[in-house]
Amino acid sequence: MKKILNYLKNIANDKKTHNYVGQLSGFSTMTPSLYFFGLEIFNYTGLFWILFFAGKEIVWDGWLKKGTCEFLDWWHTSLPIFQYLILINITFILWH
Numbered sequence: 001m002k003k004i005l006n007y008l009k010n011i012a013n014d015k016k017t018h019n020y021v022g023q024l025s026g027f028s029t030m031t032p033s034l035y036f037f038g039l040e041i042f043n044y045t046g047l048f049w050i051l052f053f054a055g056k057e058i059v060w061d062g063w064l065k066k067g068t069c070e071f072l073d074w075w076h077t078s079l080p081i082f083q084y085l086i087l088i089n090i091t092f093i094l095w096h
Contacts, residue, residue, distance in 0.1 A: 018076040025049060026081040039092055046085045053077045 026049050034042040053074055062069035 015072060015076040018073050019079060022049075022053070022077040022080040026084060030081070030084055034088065039088070042088060043085065046081050049081050050078050053081075 026046065029049070030042055030045050033045040057069050057071075057074045061067035061073070067073075
């Protein structure tokens with residue numbers, strides 16, 4: 001347990017913020033899309049967010065120089081989306 005807490009303390013606050021943004025934007029749109037439109041639209045919504053976050057890093061941070069263009073920023077923002085996609089798709093595979 002101590003190792004986990006030390007690991008979490010060492011993650012930069014910037015990466016934690018990126019992760020929170022991924023959770024809030026992804027879950028707040030992907031859950032309704034799954035409920036109302038089904039698995040296919042859910043997957044497209046997840047793909048949209050992954051590409052949107054990549055585009056934000058490239059355009060806003062890279063080309064416009066409004067921030068630091070970093071792969072790990074994209075990764076920490078997109079990680080909740082990947083996790084949600086994997087969880088729901090595996091659940092659908094196992095239950096259908």
